[in-house]
Amino acid sequence: MIEARQPLVPAAGKPLAIGACRAVTVTAVSEVGWWDTPRMMAEMKAGGGPAACQWDIRFDPENAAGSCSLIEIEGLDGSIRRILLDAGWNPEYMAERFRATGVDRLLRDGGIDFLFLSHEHLDHFWGIEAVLRLAPEIPILVPGTLREEGLAWLRGGTFPAAGIANRVPHRGTVVRMLPGGVHRLLEGIASVTFDLPILLDIRGEQSLYANVAGQGLVCITGCCHQGVLSLVDYAAAHLEGGSQAYGLYGGLHIAPFSGMTEEQAGIVRALGRYGFRKIAANHCTGAEAVALMRELGYPVVGGSGRGGSMDTCHLGNGDSVRF
Numbered sequence: 567m568i569e570a571r572q573p574l575v576p577a578a579g580k581p582l583a584i585g586a587c588r589a590v591t592v593t594a595v596s597e598v599g600w601w602d603t604p605r606m607m608a609e610m611k612a613g614g615g616p617a618a619c620q621w622d623i624r625f626d627p628e629n630a631a632g633s634c635s636l637i638e639i640e641g642l643d644g645s646i647r648r649i650l651l652d653a654g655w656n657p658e659y660m661a662e663r664f665r666a667t668g669v670d671r672l673l674r675d676g677g678i679d680f681l682f683l684s685h686e687h688l689d690h691f692w693g694i695e696a697v698l699r700l701a702p703e704i705p706i707l708v709p710g711t712l713r714e715e716g717l718a719w720l721r722g723g724t725f726p727a728a729g730i731a732n733r734v735p736h737r738g739t740v741v742r743m744l745p746g747g748v749h750r751l752l753e754g755i756a757s758v759t760f761d762l763p764i765l766l767d768i769r770g771e772q773s774l775y776a777n778v779a780g781q782g783l784v785c786i787t788g789c790c791h792q793g794v795l796s797l798v799d800y801a802a803a804h805l806e807g808g809s810q811a812y813g814l815y816g817g818l819h820i821a822p823f824s825g826m827t828e829e830q831a832g833i834v835r836a837l838g839r840y841g842f843r844k845i846a847a848n849h850c851t852g853a854e855a856v857a858l859m860r861e862l863g864y865p866v867v868g869g870s871g872r873g874g875s876m877d878t879c880h881l882g883n884g885d886s887v888r889f
């Protein structure tokens with residue numbers, strides 16, 4: 567069943583209250599999108615370049631890993647709710663990551679409230695079969711901007727040009743989260759769908775906000791194609807307490823490939839004005855962007871460099887951060 571959910575639209579100058587939680591813990595189930603970037607770029611070029619549609623491009627599955635995080639929310643009453651953010655890319659690799667982090671058991675036992683898909687990109691979405699093998703009925707919240715191919719993928723679609731198939735059809739509810747405002751998801755947790763065209767002919771990305779009582783706002787993101795400054799500015803303008811920045815987690819898409827331009831370095835510098843007290847940036851943030859954050863004295867959370875992550879500079883596979 568597919569539903570469409572309309573957002574709440576905050577009135578001008580009247581930020582929206584989203585409630586509060588006691589704490590949020592995020593575990594990077596996997597933050598490695600793929601193993602070899604030049605290979606990934608070469609395959610993208612051969613498939614028609616960055617403007618071509620991802621559903622028509624053949625990528626080598628051997629190069630695929632995937633992005634996926636577990637979010638655990640402790641309520642003011644002590645209750646625990648869980649959200650799985652994204653589904654990774656390579657289903658066999660994801661199954662292994664689920665085993666390594668205990669997400670397999672949580673999915674099997676119904677311990678995860680829903681899967682929240684940040685955006686349609688392959689490294690966040692093509693691993694869906696690994697989730698559905700364990701929880702075929704899990705509710706899935708997708709950006710309302712998802713292509714028809716994305717919805718077909720959930721139903722058990724096959725894409726011969728890309729050489730991929732999802733062999734486990736989803737049997738639960740799919741909620742299309744429409745852009746244009748704020749979605750309250752759980753007490754203290756909200757999401758916003760940003761509508762914009764992004765790489766590989768897809769559209770839109772949704773991100774999460776958590777309001778931690780007595781601390782402030784935590785922004786949680788998949789790839790952050792809307793830009794990290796837009797993500798934080800949106801909260802400051804539209805959410806009650808949104809200008810009290812506390813934490814930042816996820817792929818920030820600042821310098822995702824190799825090297826960092828002056829413009830990208832400018833984004834890292836601009837991030838300093840919000841006064842975040844904990845930054846756990848990984849995935850597509852870029853090693854050089856994280857290194858500059860450290861150089862500027864930002865409170866960057868490092869990792870163990872295990873489980874496929876190669877760098878201790880950022881929060882890696884199997885590592886957790888508590889906000």
Ligand SMILES: [Fe+2]
Nearest residue numbers: 599633689789
């Ligand atoms: Fe990504």
Ligand SMILES: [Fe+2]
Nearest residue numbers: 685687789791
């Ligand atoms: Fe992405």
